[in-house]
Amino acid sequence: MAVDVAGYSKLVELDEPGTLEAWHRLRCEVLEASVSEHRGTVLERRGDGLLITFDSAVHAVQCAADLQAKFAGSATRSTGPSIQLRIGIHLGDVPLVAGTQFEGHGVNVAFRLETLSPVGGVLVSKPVRDEAERLLPFRFEDLGPHRLKNLARPVHVFRLRTTPGRVVHAGLNSCVASNEYLKHRIAIVRIRSAAAGADLEPIGESIVAELTSALSRAHDLRVCSTAELRDAPSSPADVWSLLKGLDAQYGISGVARRSDGRIRVTMEIFESGTLSIIWAETFEGHFDDPFGLEDKIVRGVTRVIQSVIQGAERARVVQRPFDELEPKDCIVRAMPLIQKLTTREFLSAPTFLRRAYKLNPACADAYAWHAWWYLLKVGQGMSPNPAADTAAASRLIDKALDHDPGNPLALTISGHVTGFLLRDSKLAMDLMGRALHKNPASMLGWSVMGLAQCYSGHPEAALKSSRLALKVGSTDPHANMYVCASLTLANLLGRRFDSAVQWGQRMLQVNPNFTAGHRMLITALVHGGREQEACTLAARMLRAEPTFRIARFEGSYAVQKRADLALFLRAFERTQLPA
Numbered sequence: 257m258a259v260d261v262a263g264y265s266k267l268v269e270l271d272e273p274g275t276l277e278a279w280h281r282l283r284c285e286v287l288e289a290s291v292s293e294h295r296g297t298v299l300e301r302r303g304d305g306l307l308i309t310f311d312s313a314v315h316a317v318q319c320a321a322d323l324q325a326k327f328a329g330s331a332t333r334s335t336g337p338s339i340q341l342r343i344g345i346h347l348g349d350v351p352l353v354a355g356t357q358f359e360g361h362g363v364n365v366a367f368r369l370e371t372l373s374p375v376g377g378v379l380v381s382k383p384v385r386d387e388a389e390r391l392l393p394f395r396f397e398d399l400g401p402h403r404l405k406n407l408a409r410p411v412h413v414f415r416l417r418t419t420p421g422r423v424v425h426a427g428l429n430s431c432v433a434s435n436e437y438l439k440h441r442i443a444i445v446r447i448r449s450a451a452a453g454a455d456l457e458p459i460g461e462s463i464v465a466e467l468t469s470a471l472s473r474a475h476d477l478r479v480c481s482t483a484e485l486r487d488a489p490s491s492p493a494d495v496w497s498l499l500k501g502l503d504a505q506y507g508i509s510g511v512a513r514r515s516d517g518r519i520r521v522t523m524e525i526f527e528s529g530t531l532s533i534i535w536a537e538t539f540e541g542h543f544d545d546p547f548g549l550e551d552k553i554v555r556g557v558t559r560v561i562q563s564v565i566q567g568a569e570r571a572r573v574v575q576r577p578f579d580e581l582e583p584k585d586c587i588v589r590a591m592p593l594i595q596k597l598t599t600r601e602f603l604s605a606p607t608f609l610r611r612a613y614k615l616n617p618a619c620a621d622a623y624a625w626h627a628w629w630y631l632l633k634v635g636q637g638m639s640p641n642p643a644a645d646t647a648a649a650s651r652l653i654d655k656a657l658d659h660d661p662g663n664p665l666a667l668t669i670s671g672h673v674t675g676f677l678l679r680d681s682k683l684a685m686d687l688m689g690r691a692l693h694k695n696p697a698s699m700l701g702w703s704v705m706g707l708a709q710c711y712s713g714h715p716e717a718a719l720k721s722s723r724l725a726l727k728v729g730s731t732d733p734h735a736n737m738y739v740c741a742s743l744t745l746a747n748l749l750g751r752r753f754d755s756a757v758q759w760g761q762r763m764l765q766v767n768p769n770f771t772a773g774h775r776m777l778i779t780a781l782v783h784g785g786r787e788q789e790a791c792t793l794a795a796r797m798l799r800a801e802p803t804f805r806i807a808r809f810e811g812s813y814a815v816q817k818r819a820d821l822a823l824f825l826r827a828f829e830r831t832q833l834p835a
Contacts, residue, residue: 257308258370264304294319311662313387320378344369347383368404378416385414439478447510456512499528559729586612595734597769620660627652637801667691672704681712699735706742711814718746753784782827794831
């Protein structure tokens with residue numbers, strides 16, 4: 257995408273200070289925030305122009321429509337210089353030339369389209385139109401082939417048509433190849449000092465910057481821009497007004513105090529609607545070690561943020577009638593039903609997930625979680641037809657990735673489905689690697705990467721992945737169950753049976769209904785010389801999973817080395833599980 261301010265030189269000539277201030281503010285608060293929201297990256301700033309890349313042409317078109325609507329609204333409200341954009345979008349490679357500049361045919365086409373674009377308009381090439389028209393509720397006006405400056409071949413040009421002033425967000429019935437509307441929007445309010453003159457402002461700004469960076473990597477969060485926030489809100493009304501202006505559902509704030517060379521910072525997470533505090537914790541550090549304090553705060557907040565928000569969201573939607581649920585609400589309702597692993601609740605979860613992607617057929621998260629549900633159904637022994645359910649999981653994950661190829665949750669779940677059900681550990685690790693590149697702060701992602709490494713016979717690599725999962729940290733019980741499972745299996749296959757028992761016991765403390773975890777712990781107990789405990793646990797597992805048979809497990813379990821599989825089979829025989 258190439259973006260340029262229309263008539264910028266003339267605006268500067270008429271009012272240089274006002275134009276520079278207005279463009280800087282709109283670029284930071286609106287343009288770059290919208291680019292980030294639509295999974296874009298600003299590659300170059302060329303004065304009043306920018307070169308931007310996106311994961312897909314669909315995201316680029318969504319962002320362009322969003323930008324033009326927001327800049328049009330800003331121009332209407334502003335009493336200063338009217339900043340309006342021209343935008344051109346092309347689908348192609350963006351090579352880096354001489355280590356400093358991005359050039360090439362694709363870049364040239366985008367900039368030529370931007371130059372040709374009307375003020376406030378968006379012009380796209382035919383490949384972009386072809387991709388976006390399938391999935392977005394927009395019309396494109398065919399302007400025909402155009403010969404563009406310094407390009408040998410004509411470019412078929414289309415003009416994007418949207419409702420004037422409309423800010424484009426995915427809604428209930430729109431078919432949008434993005435899950436941005438599922439994200440919880442959160443704003444980080446400037447950390448304030450409890451006492452004047454305490455010289456804590458630089459530390460507070462640094463904490464906000466690090467926290468913004470960390471939370472921006474989370475799949476289900478969207479950090480709203482507060483780059484231009486110069487003053488901390490002085491009252492609840494000011495905070496509420498700030499969050500409303502940013503369209504943020506949740507906020508994070510902090511108060512810093514200094515005493516005798518030590519700093520104490522109290523961090524709070526609150527809902528924007530009521531400003532009620534839903535989490536708070538105090539962190540301490542030395543004034544001469546600000547980075548240590550930053551690390552504590554970032555780890556502490558990122559560890560709890562998703563589970564805290566999930567709890568608040570569940571409380572918000574639990575009483576809402578089924579036919580009033582939006583896709584985001586449906587996923588919120590389904591998740592605890594899936595994660596608890598009790599039969600009645602578990603089997604009811606697909607009702608909500610199907611409604612989510614019926615309302616929005618491009619809801620990649622709903623397809624992905626439904627695939628996860630099938631994986632657990634097979635793994636928990638609830639499936640009367642594992643082959644059919646495996647095929648269903650595979651179809652659902654394909655749909656999720658068709659609609660959102662770069663979705664880290666869909667990539668993570670696709671990897672686990674591929675490794676556990678389809679038994680292709682190499683492809684599984686590739687998919688999970690792509691997911692972790694997108695979201696390296698995913699505890700669940702590192703955990704299932706560890707499981708895939710175990711299946712392929714690399715328990716030492718699995719331990720490293722599992723330790724990274726622990727380092728990321730989370731209070732989400734489902735992610736904690738899986739990191740314990742990864743550590744249990746890695747230690748078991750590494751023949752460290754005492755460690756495997758310790759992690760297996762922690763795993764079942766997190767979720768005693770996880771029968772796949774029972775099997776790991778039974779095996780570790782037997783080989784660790786604790787056969788009687790293993791027999792007791794085996795009897796408990798059979799009550800939860802009465803259809804379990806050793807022969808079926810032997811034919812379907814994902815571990816690839818025969819010696820690793822034999823560990824399980826010998827343990828099952830010694831605990832007299834049914835053949």
